[in-house]
Amino acid sequence: MSMAPDMQVYLRLPSKLLFEGAAARLRAEAEDGAFGILPNHVDFVTALVPSVVLLTQPDGRERFFGIDEGLLVKKGHTVEIAARRGIESADLDSLRDRVASSFARLEDEERVARAALSRLEADMVRRFASLRKMPP
Template identity: 70%
Template sequence: MSMADQMQVYVRLPARILFEGPATRLVATAANGSFGILPNHIDFVTALVPSVLLVTPLDAPEQVFGIDEGLLLKKGHTVEIAVRRGVHGADLESLRETVGERFAGMEDEERASRAALSRLEADMVRRFATLRRPHHEQ
């Protein structure tokens, strides 16, 4: 692998790309702690935990992201990050507020979805139970 002064970074959500561009440095957090990646870092894969992700673009100020759990893959001069949820913040203070608002709303939606799914499953079980009964009991 050739020496490089930048790497291509992609931060992907399930439905869209949160960040894409050349970067000179990245700081992320795995279960065993925070780590940094420079363009010539060794290739690896790791699971990310909910945390702050810092990306230093080539010619721009450091970008701050609040991320949920996900995966990071470093291969060559490309870093691919896939997370369930993530938000961009102007700085750490605004990020704290944004994460609190967005993730709390998402958790409420997930709870409502799980409740609806549970009701649907219970209804299916009741319907299957009536199919198994002999006709004279119905």
């Protein structure tokens, strides 16, 4: 593997690509604790816990992402992160508030969707039961 000054990072959510770009370093948190990755770090895979992912871009600018559980794969000079939910914020102070409000809203939307699906399933079962009662 060649030595590189930065790595390409992709932070993906089920519905969109939250971040794509170069990073000089990355900090994240797994079940066994926080860790950092530099461009020439050994390849590995780990499960991420709900936490903050901190990216330092080659120009020194830091980007903060609040994520839900996910998976990180480092291969060569590429880091792929897949998370259920995520949000970017300009700083750590506002990130906490944005994550709380955004994730709470998503939880409410998921709860409404699950309730609607349950009603559809119950209606379908009732309709199949009524078909059985019909004479041939």
